[in-house]
Amino acid sequence: MPGDTLSFAKQKIKTGHTGHVAGGVWFAVESGGKRTLYCGDVVPESAVFPMTAMPECDMMLLDCSYGDDAIPASERAKQIVEWVLARPEGAVLPTPLSGRSLELLAILPGPLAIADVMYEPLKAQIADPSLLRPGAAERITARLDTAHRWHPGIPLPACPLLVHDGMGSAGPATLALEMAEQKGHPVLLSGHLPEGSPAHRMREQGRADWFRLPTHPTLPQNKLLWENSGRPRLLGHSSEAKLLNAMQQALPALVTTAVTGDSIEI
Structure with a gap:
């Protein structure tokens, strides 16, 4: 510990x-x-x-x-929030299941959605408040418990949708990015994009935006x-x-x- x-x-x-x-x-x-x-x-x-x-x-x-x-996390967070607010029709935000998902939950404004399968793993990460900053567990719990649950088979929601993984190579992100690409739905990437990954391809083709949220x-x-x-x-x-x-x-x-x-x- x-x-x-x-x-x-x-x-x-x-x-x-x-x-x-x-x-x-x-x-x-x-x-x-x-x-x-x-x-x-x-x-x-x-x-x-x-x-x-x-x-x-x-x-x-x-x-x-x-x-x-050298760009500080506060400036990156501001960029992400402004990007999300400018897209009231919603957007897909691929993210790792650990770490950055909680960082995004802490900064995203307004209603949001998460892939249904992410709920329990995210709750487990905040189960011990001593491993988080003071008050973070309570704030993120409130965000998780009021978040819409998205799962394959239903349309993309009209709000920010968190799906894992961050590269679009596995998990619910794979289908969510395919749906977003087909419909021209906004996509925001915020982490490492290895060459050859779906997320890297979408950014290279101008089908996704990218702001690094420092982890x-x-x-x-x-x-x-x-x-x-x-x-x-x-x-x-x-x-x-x-x-x-x-x-x-x-x-x-x-x-x-x-x-x-x-x-x-x-």
Whole structure:
């Protein structure tokens, strides 16, 4: 659980909330007088999930998914809300079942709908309020319990519809995107779009819009995380080399030449 401290032989492992999903943790491993911090996916400014401050360390493995993207979550959320309000006929919003679905529920205005099969998994993610920011569980519960339930076989609703997955490759999103494409119904994508996925194709063809709702840190957030951890040596994960190179001016300790399989001595 986030906040636990574990001991194995001569190693001590401290954990904390990541802000990415309910129960997600970063790890700070202390061994031989050195501390290495691995953060996995983190969201420093989530409206739903808390993130625990990370300790100082000698080596840090940081979530660099967004490269040098510096646009704050507040601006992205504003863009999404304005886009939704401009489409009163409704829209399809593909989203991962964990994490970003709750972020969208926290910001979307007015009536909304969710795929029926999402209700129970989303409720399970907010069942323990200690894993969320204060008051988030109550606000999202109210949104879920008043949301329209959509399922295959009925028309797309005249309100924002959340369906998983975020790439349109599986789950109810597959059919919802097919229906939207056939009818010219608005579609808003808000996350990673791997090449070859239905969501990527629709964006490339101008059949869907895209505003990234951050579920990973922006460059200014990564710089602050690094500085607050004592400006340690730094490795970036979940990122291409060109994105790491674009970050190096802001993060001078970032090693951009490391690849999977390398050994690095601290």
